Amino acid sequence: MRLLSSGPRILPEPAASGTRRVVQKAPEGIALEDEANALLARMPKAEVHLHLEGTLAPETLWRMAQRNGVALPAGSLQELRAFYQFDGFDKFARLWRAMCACFRSEADYEQMVDGFVAECTRQHIRYVEAHFTPYNHQRYGIGARRALEVVTRRLEAAERAGGPVTRLILDISSESIPQGGPLTAELFEQEANPLVVAVGLGGPEVGFPRSAAAPYFDRIRRAGYAAVAHAGETEGPEHVRQAVQELGVRRVQHGVRASEDGGTLRMLAERNICCDVALTSNRCLKVYEDLSGHPLKRMIAAGVPVTLSTDDPPFFGTDLVREYALAHQLFGLSVGELWQLNLNGLRYGLAETPVRRRLMLEFNAAAETLGIG
Ligand SMILES: [Zn+2]
Numbered sequence: 001m002r003l004l005s006s007g008p009r010i011l012p013e014p015a016a017s018g019t020r021r022v023v024q025k026a027p028e029g030i031a032l033e034d035e036a037n038a039l040l041a042r043m044p045k046a047e048v049h050l051h052l053e054g055t056l057a058p059e060t061l062w063r064m065a066q067r068n069g070v071a072l073p074a075g076s077l078q079e080l081r082a083f084y085q086f087d088g089f090d091k092f093a094r095l096w097r098a099m100c101a102c103f104r105s106e107a108d109y110e111q112m113v114d115g116f117v118a119e120c121t122r123q124h125i126r127y128v129e130a131h132f133t134p135y136n137h138q139r140y141g142i143g144a145r146r147a148l149e150v151v152t153r154r155l156e157a158a159e160r161a162g163g164p165v166t167r168l169i170l171d172i173s174s175e176s177i178p179q180g181g182p183l184t185a186e187l188f189e190q191e192a193n194p195l196v197v198a199v200g201l202g203g204p205e206v207g208f209p210r211s212a213a214a215p216y217f218d219r220i221r222r223a224g225y226a227a228v229a230h231a232g233e234t235e236g237p238e239h240v241r242q243a244v245q246e247l248g249v250r251r252v253q254h255g256v257r258a259s260e261d262g263g264t265l266r267m268l269a270e271r272n273i274c275c276d277v278a279l280t281s282n283r284c285l286k287v288y289e290d291l292s293g294h295p296l297k298r299m300i301a302a303g304v305p306v307t308l309s310t311d312d313p314p315f316f317g318t319d320l321v322r323e324y325a326l327a328h329q330l331f332g333l334s335v336g337e338l339w340q341l342n343l344n345g346l347r348y349g350l351a352e353t354p355v356r357r358r359l360m361l362e363f364n365a366a367a368e369t370l371g372i373g
Pocket of ligand 1: 051230253311
């Protein structure tokens, strides 16, 4: 169903991470009579392309750096906020590495998880598959294994307290495959962490073919896990084909540049491989300067399953409600159509089937109450 026609409109910036608001309310600045946006804010949501480290708000990052005596590429909080204007992937990656160096104690990891959980609660996000990159925490932080334990403990406690159901995708970063690949494969092989569902591939794409991670993906899939990978963001369809054919992925993060090749789009549709699209991330990292040229609708029309996500929300000044509102307003997707994308997060999610079914029943009940169908 289409509740409202689309039209160009300036969306408000989301509240700073950690700002508590009444959860039943539409985001500030969106008129309450705008039924579609109110529904998008209130509906229970799934998000399956989000980096746990990428949920750290600039204010939290600044305090963490100060506390731990770590230098950031900015001399003040104001300068740090200004640094979040990216001109491409390289500047984003520079900030990302500086951020990873700031995690020095268990409390730092707990603070990150607490901020993430508060944001999920504020936005009615009930299911998340969060990417987490163990090697970064071996290189900079408290050690990969210990970092994973702290994060797992905190996420389990949040779920027990009625918070979001979170599962973890452990990423290998493309720029440190020789070091991060074996370390991550050993973690998968030696542990039976109840939250970990898949291996992922993150980091830059340009100059880093997806196939380079294949030996480690093979090991981890043989250990019984699913695989996903970032591909088709800053590189073209060839990387998407590598992810599917050489890494054996069940989902692709981004995948938007598969749209440049009909054969690659068909392959995704035929194999029922879902692409986890992040609109604002694509605009901020200049994958598409102008979202009017974004291929989201073409991907859907080609039969490719799609979800909407934020990727790294404070880095891109967005949140999940805003991503849904953008898709509604820029591409004219109705609330009913967006609801189907939302359910794709559960259909193509990698958590245990009974967990996803329980959430689907919860989502269906909420849809009935809210009148979404
Ligand atoms: Zn991502």
